[in-house]
Amino acid sequence: MTAPAPSRRARVIALLLAVLLIGGWLGVGAVGGPVFGTISTVENDDQASYLPASAEATKVQNLQASFYGGDTVPATVLFVRDGGITGADRSAVTGMARDLGDVAGVREVSPPIPSEDGRALQLIVSVDEGADGTTVVGHMRGVLTDGHIAGLRGWVTGPVALGADFGAGFSGLDGVLLLVALAAVFVILLIVYRSLLLPIAVLAVSSFALTGSILIVYLMAKADWITVTGQSRGILAILAIGAATDYALLLVARYREALLHEPSPLVALWSAWRRTIAPIGASAATVILAVLCLGFSDLNSNKGLGPVAAIAIAFAFLAATTALPAILALLGRAAFWPLVPRVLPVDAPAKRSRTWAAVGRLVDRRPRTVWVVTALVLGALATGVFGLQAAGVPQSDLLLTASQSVAGEKELAKHYDAGSGTPAVIVAPEGVRADVLAAATRVRHVASATVFTGARGRPGGEPKVVDGRVLIEATLSVAADSAAAQRTVSALRSELGAIDPHVLVGGSSALDLDTNAAAQRDLRVVIPIVLAVILVILVLLLRSLVAPLLLVATVVLSYGATLGVAALVFNGIFRFPGADASVPLFGFVFLVALGVDYNIFLMTRVREETTALGHRRGVVAGLRATGGVITSAGIVLAATFTALATIPILFLVQIAFIVAFGVLLDTFVVRTLLVPALAIHVGRPFWWPAPRSRGRTAVAP
Numbered sequence: 124m125t126a127p128a129p130s131r132r133a134r135v136i137a138l139l140l141a142v143l144l145i146g147g148w149l150g151v152g153a154v155g156g157p158v159f160g161t162i163s164t165v166e167n168d169d170q171a172s173y174l175p176a177s178a179e180a181t182k183v184q185n186l187q188a189s190f191y192g193g194d195t196v197p198a199t200v201l202f203v204r205d206g207g208i209t210g211a212d213r214s215a216v217t218g219m220a221r222d223l224g225d226v227a228g229v230r231e232v233s234p235p236i237p238s239e240d241g242r243a244l245q246l247i248v249s250v251d252e253g254a255d256g257t258t259v260v261g262h263m264r265g266v267l268t269d270g271h272i273a274g275l276r277g278w279v280t281g282p283v284a285l286g287a288d289f290g291a292g293f294s295g296l297d298g299v300l301l302l303v304a305l306a307a308v309f310v311i312l313l314i315v316y317r318s319l320l321l322p323i324a325v326l327a328v329s330s331f332a333l334t335g336s337i338l339i340v341y342l343m344a345k346a347d348w349i350t351v352t353g354q355s356r357g358i359l360a361i362l363a364i365g366a367a368t369d370y371a372l373l374l375v376a377r378y379r380e381a382l383l384h385e386p387s388p389l390v391a392l393w394s395a396w397r398r399t400i401a402p403i404g405a406s407a408a409t410v411i412l413a414v415l416c417l418g419f420s421d422l423n424s425n426k427g428l429g430p431v432a433a434i435a436i437a438f439a440f441l442a443a444t445t446a447l448p449a450i451l452a453l454l455g456r457a458a459f460w461p462l463v464p465r466v467l468p469v470d471a472p473a474k475r476s477r478t479w480a481a482v483g484r485l486v487d488r489r490p491r492t493v494w495v496v497t498a499l500v501l502g503a504l505a506t507g508v509f510g511l512q513a514a515g516v517p518q519s520d521l522l523l524t525a526s527q528s529v530a531g532e533k534e535l536a537k538h539y540d541a542g543s544g545t546p547a548v549i550v551a552p553e554g555v556r557a558d559v560l561a562a563a564t565r566v567r568h569v570a571s572a573t574v575f576t577g578a579r580g581r582p583g584g585e586p587k588v589v590d591g592r593v594l595i596e597a598t599l600s601v602a603a604d605s606a607a608a609q610r611t612v613s614a615l616r617s618e619l620g621a622i623d624p625h626v627l628v629g630g631s632s633a634l635d636l637d638t639n640a641a642a643q644r645d646l647r648v649v650i651p652i653v654l655a656v657i658l659v660i661l662v663l664l665l666r667s668l669v670a671p672l673l674l675v676a677t678v679v680l681s682y683g684a685t686l687g688v689a690a691l692v693f694n695g696i697f698r699f700p701g702a703d704a705s706v707p708l709f710g711f712v713f714l715v716a717l718g719v720d721y722n723i724f725l726m727t728r729v730r731e732e733t734t735a736l737g738h739r740r741g742v743v744a745g746l747r748a749t750g751g752v753i754t755s756a757g758i759v760l761a762a763t764f765t766a767l768a769t770i771p772i773l774f775l776v777q778i779a780f781i782v783a784f785g786v787l788l789d790t791f792v793v794r795t796l797l798v799p800a801l802a803i804h805v806g807r808p809f810w811w812p813a814p815r816s817r818g819r820t821a822v823a824p
Contacts, residue, residue: 129389137389141449148331148446155334158341163293165344166351173350173424178637179616183629186550190575190587190594194252195230197631199281199544200263201535202244204274208237212275216244219270226262228254243538250283260287264527280531281544282631285518285604288526292772293353300357304364304766305329308759312368315755316375318459324450325371332367332442333360336435343430350427357767357775358428358709362435365763366410369756370443373724374399376752378451382464388455396448402727406720407440409660413716416653421641425649425705479750483743486799494800497792501680507687510694512701515639516773517604520700523771532602540570542599547612548630549595555623556586556593562618563597568611570600599632608632609639642704650711654679657719665726669811673801674726678718681793682711685785692780703774710781717760717782718789721753725794729802730810738807746799757790 129137174181188194200223202208202216216235223246224232233247250259260279267277305326312322340359344351377399381391414436417429456463486493519529535543549572551559556574563572575594576584586593597615601607612633619626654675661671686707693699728749733741764786767779802809 129387134389137452141452144445144449145453148335148442148449151338152331152334155336155338158334158338162337162341162344162351162356163353165341166353166356173422174634174637174641175421175423178641179627180629180633180637183548183550183627183633186589186592186627187548187594187629189589191249192230195249196252196256196283196286197281197544198248198250198260198263198279198283199531199535200246200248200267201278201280201531201538202235203242203276203534203538205242206274207241208244212272213244215270215272215275216246219266220246222266222270223248223263226259226266228259229263238538240538243534245535245539245544247544248281248283256283257287257290260284276534278527278531278534280528280535282518282603284528284531288528289518289522289772290353291526292522292524292770293357299769300766301333301360301364303769304361304763307762307766308364308368311755311759311762315372316459317462320454320458320460321375324447324454324458325368325375327450328371328442328447329364329367329439331446332435332438333363335442336363336438339434339438340431343434349430350423351431352424352427354772354774355424355428355431357770358778359431359435361763361767362432363439365760366407366436366439367442368759368763369720370403370407370439371447372752372756372759373403374443374447375451379459379464382456382459383467386466389452392448392451396444400444402723403440403444405660405664405727406723407436409657409719409723410436410716412656412660413653413712413719416649416656417712419649419652420645420708422638422645422705425642425645425708428709479747482750482795483747483799486746486796487739487743487803490800490803493796494804497797497800498680501684501792501797504685504687505680505683507690508683509690511686511690511707512694513704513707514606514701515609515635515642515704516699516701517602517606518635519602519604521703521773523773523776536602540598540600541602541605542570542608542632545603545631546596546598547603547608547615547628547632549597549615549619549626549628550592551595551619551626552623553586553588553591553593555626556595558622559595559619559626562622563595563615566611566614566618568599568601568607569615570598572597603631604635609636612636639704642708645705646708646711649708653712653715657715661719661722664723665730665810667810667812669805670726670802670809673805673809674719674722674798677793677797677801678715678722678789680797681718681785681789682714685714685781685788686710688784688788689777689781693777699773699777702777706774706777706781709778710785713778713782714785714789717786718793721757721790721794722798724753724756725749725798729799733810738809739803742799742802746795750795753794754790757786757794761786 202212204212213235220232220235223229228251230249230251235244235246237244248263250256260283263279267279271277308329309322309326312325316322336359340351343349374395377395378392381394382388385391385394411433414432415429417425420426451458519532522529535541549559549563560572560574563569572595574586575596577587599608599611601611609632612628613636615628619628658671658675661674662668665671693702725745729742729745732744732748736744761783764779764782767775
């Protein structure tokens with residue numbers, strides 16, 4: 124029975140409200156759009172700021188400022204002549220050292236330091252930590268270009284240059300990433316809807332979600348409320364576009380379904396909105412609470428990602444439930460042109476997809492076989508997780524494109540100790556200086572250790588003493604960003620701590636070590652919290668205990684299988700050197716939260732159907748009704764996350780693969796086969812203690 128058509132006054136009011144909503148969102152887009160060009164100014168990709176104040180590397184970072192005359196970051200300028208350095212080379216490099224000292228942001232430049240093989244000279248440059256590293260490095264490389272001598276090759280490398288080149292890798296976030304993501308979504312929507320207007324409407328909604336969220340994130344970062352990194356900025360864009368599109372797909376699917384029975388598009392739209400607001404709201408709330416659990420992280424970069432992702436999801440929800448209905452209200456049935464849905468006769472049989480009808484029959488007839496086989500396959504894939512090397516990777520391996528800083532690091536290791544220019548920094552009480560020096564040089568991979576006298580690269584003279592402490596620079600024989608360097612820092616802390624517990628070891632290698640340790644701790648702490656939060660939400664939403672436990676178990680199994688496949692692909696196909704320690708945590712948070720998203724879409728429809736049809740028939744009916752929209756949403760979300768792979772940063776490429784593959788696995792296997800088969804096999808106890816089904820548990824026709 125159709126609802127009465129709205130009066131003319133009601134239609135006018137509805138259309139005016141739609142115009143006002145669209146006008147409001149256009150205003151948000153007008154204000155938030157220009158922020159794309161300025162949000163990079165509030166980014167913080169400094170690794171030292173990721174760590175909590177309690178980390179030993181952070182304490183050393185704070186103390187060494189008093190020795191160096193302010194917070195500085197080292198850079199290394201390397202010169203190499205294969206036939207050997209000449210006198211003219213030394214004079215030219217000395218002149219370039221003076222020019223480098225005049226670069227804004229450069230605090231100090233050491234005299235030229237020759238290599239033992241006589242083929243290289245290096246300058247150690249102290250750069251103000253507050254300076255724009257990209258600008259400083261660009262000017263330094265300009266000095267080398269202007270002073271170039273034939274046959275003398277030069278590089279600007281070290282932590283500052285690595286950071287600048289790493290930041291340049293994010294330059295495609297505001298252009299290439301968005302273009303690829305939006306193009307992928309548009310093509311998929313064209314295929315799904317076979318309509319021109321609907322994809323444009325959904326993309327407009329996604330753009331509203333993105334511009335609104337990026338505006339709020341920019342304001343919060345500018346007020347120093349959150350830490351925004353290049354990584355979190357990329358994830359913000361993908362989440363806003365992907366989630367808004369997913370929510371839009373669910374609403375449009377219900378709207379089209381309602382148009383088959385309602386002559387009035389406004390009545391059909393209102394019916395669709397009422398039926399989807401609860402699952403979309405529950406889905407958004409689940410993801411928001413899950414990502415906010417990153418607030419329990421020790422790493423400030425992870426803590427910052429939580430609110431960034433939550434804001435993206437919140438605006439995706441707002442845009443999909445306000446802007447999209449407003450656009451659909453104005454377009455009416457024309458939104459689906461040229462395949463405009465017409466009202467079916469009352470006695471007309473409902474049209475069903477042959478594919479989902481076949482899947483429903485398979486799951487209904489052999490539920491135990493389907494879920495057991497599916498679970499065994501996923502479990503087998505999950506065994507590959509033991510091969511995932513997620514203990515961190517050298518910073519020089521994070522950038523997947525060629526860079527001068529990485530090339531310079533490799534050349535530096537040929538002529539000097541590999542850790543030259545990026546020493547481990549030891550802060551010790553002045554009274555134990557000699558013991559600390561002697562003990563430090565005995566530690567494996569420590570090539571030399573010298574007391575800081577007031578200027579880098581100028582050994583000799585009286586030690587500089589600040590508040591009863593001295594600073595010792597320990598040059599390592601291994602690359603400062605290597606795993607061996609981190610083990611050396613651990614050994615230094617153990618050996619020197621036995622001499623005096625007040626001895627602290629920091630520096631670039633210590634930052635890597637403490638960051639990885641914090642990431643491992645976050646993995647152990649945050650994952651149980653996320654699971655507990657999601658379980659509580661599902662219990663409240665489904666008013667059941669058995670169903671939420673089983674659903675969470677399927678999501679965890681899907682996550683394990685995804686990581687297992689990722690390990691095989693990363694190691695065997697892409698030959699990656701490893702994975703960032705935060706990759707498993709980020710993959711878990713996004714996959715579990717988004718996997719529960721689809722669980723909510725499916726199970727809210729199943730619960731609705733079981734009320735009228737009984738448990739078994741309701742599960743099959745819910746699967747048939749949501750199969751198309753959930754798989755379409757999964758494809759869209761996978762495509763948007765795949766766009767992250769266009770940014771040549773190892774972390775983002777790995778997250779792109781994990782989330783994209785995991786979402787597809789979840790939508791095509793877990794949500795399609797495992798969950799419905801498990802629900803049918805368990806039977807009505809699936810809803811215990813509040814059974815939602817009526818009638819007999821009969822095989823669905």
